[in-house]
Amino acid sequence: MFYLKEISLKDFRCYRTYTEKFIPAINIIVGDNAVGKTSLVEAIYCLGLTRSHKATNDSELIREGNEYTIIKGFFNNEEEDDEIILSISNNGKRINKNNKIEASLSKYLGYFSAIIFCPEDLNLINGAPMSRRKFLDVNIGQINKQYLKYSINYKKILKQRNEVLKHLGENEKFDDRILSILTEALISEAKSIIIEREKFINELNKHLYGKCNYISSESENGKIIYTPNCSADNLKKESENKKILDKITKTTNWGPHRDDFVVTINDREASKFASQGQQKTIALSIKLGLADLIKEKSKKVLVILDDVFGELDVNRQNRVLDLLKFDNQIFITTTTIDNLSEKVLKESKVIHIDKGGEENGR
Ligand SMILES: Nc1ncnc2c1ncn2[C@@H]1O[C@H](COP(=O)(O)OP(=O)(O)OP(=O)(O)O)[C@@H](O)[C@H]1O
Ligand SMILES: [Mg+2]
Structure with missing residues (x-):
């Protein structure tokens, strides 16, 4: 079984130096607020995805006052060990x-997949569209390398196109020629991105249906509805329709960088009609569905439950773990183990983190 045996951190978030060993089953990271539980699982996530699930800028990960950070992981991989070092x-x-x-980082991506359940998952329901696009990009990218290429190319061409729009000069004919070349290139990548997003959301919906139903004792049906800014077939027409607007606003007003999706429960928009508990359930179901989907494509998956597990009653904890335990190493963070089920604790290694735990070199 693929799993993380040991991690070492240097100047990562609140950690000066830190080393910890993990077991191939459930690892429970327990400690008071602000001792570094989320930071530890964030470091694990970073080893797989080369980026944080929550930081908007990599430099946030470097311990204040330092120049760089190093995350080192030893993985058990088919009887052998791999050493992965991410330096930022x-x-x-x-x-x-x-x-x-x-x-390159994109060449490395896919070494293992990671799924993190965290309080920020609620953004999938009622956050800004940007967080939903990030969800699509990160997770499609985990299982589809081609998507990563489309995505990188798209961003590059979009940036160039916006630069040209920003500096439209006297030589309008010349600018128009460059603009139309870039528009063609952008449409080609945009088409691929929209098609892959469509496919991913369709697949995710298949997995989501059962999860939501199971957790809510068959009373709720969740669904994701893709709302692309422009459909794949309509890109050319839309680019022509928006040409003048693009020139006036000096930016590209169409394309998948403006995409979004809507989450519904029993066909009603969850952000508007669902209770907080229902929103949490659907967000959790989306992630459970994602775990299934990723598991279909990748054998190496680490599952992280940051601050979401202790909130569930014992019955739900067992149900959620039943859904997640298909040969995966699991990390759970919590402020107290008092409300965790006996069954879970029996299969777990409990790791205590204290503020200023000097014995561990912090
Ligand atoms: N770049 C950084 N440099 C130094 N300290 C940081 C940095 N980033 C975050 N911290 C600090 O690290 C501490 C631990 O944060 P973390 O989110 O890991 O805590 P936590 O144990 O998950 O807490 P909670 O139970 O409240 O979720 C916080 O005090 C935070 O301010
Ligand atoms: Mg935390």
């Missing part, structure tokens, strides 16, 4: 795998 400085980041620098 203000100038960039790189991955070392078994003492060799990876040519």
Whole structure:
């Protein structure tokens, strides 16, 4: 079984240096508020995805007053061990795998997949569209390398196109020629992105249906409805319709960088009609569905439950774990183990984190 055996941190978030060993089953990270529980699981997530699930900027990960941070993980991979080192400085980041620098981060991505359940998941229901696009990009990217390429190309071309729009000059004919070349290129990548997002959401819906139903004792049906800014077939027409607007606003007003999706429960928009408990249930169901989907494509999956598990009653805890336990290593953070089920505790390693736990070098 693939699992993280040990992690070492240097100047990551609140940690100066820190090392911890994990078991292939459930690892429960327990401690008071602000001792570094989320930071620890964030570091695990970063090892897989080369980026944080919550930081908007990599430099947030570096311990205040320092130049760089290093996360080192030892993984058990089919009887062998792999050593992965992610180093992040203000100038960039790189991955070392078994003492060799990876040519690019996107080449490394996919070594393992990680799914994190966290309080921010509620943003999937009622956050800004940007958080839903990030959800699509990160998770489609985990299972589909081609999507990563489309996405990188799209961003690059979009940036160039916006630059041209910003600096439209005297030579209108010349600018128009460049603009139409970039528009063609952008449409081609946009088409692929929209098609892949459509496919992913369709697949996710298949998994989501059962999860939501199961957790809510068959009273709720959840669904994700993709609302692309422009459909794949309509891109050319839309680019022409918006050409003048683009020139006036000096930016690209159409395309998947403006996409969104809507989550519904029993066909009503969850952000408007669902109770807080229902919103939490549907957000959790989306992630459980995602775990299934990713598991279909990748054998190496780590599951992280940051601050969401202790909130469930014992019955729901057992149900959620039943849904997640398909040969995965699991990390759970919580402020107290008092409300965790006996069954869960029996299968777990409990790791206590204290503020200023000097014995661990913090
Ligand atoms: N770059 C950084 N440098 C130094 N300290 C940081 C940095 N980023 C975050 N911290 C601090 O790290 C501490 C631990 O944060 P973390 O979110 O890991 O706590 P937590 O144990 O998950 O708490 P909670 O139970 O409230 O969720 C916080 O005090 C936070 O302010
Ligand atoms: Mg936390």
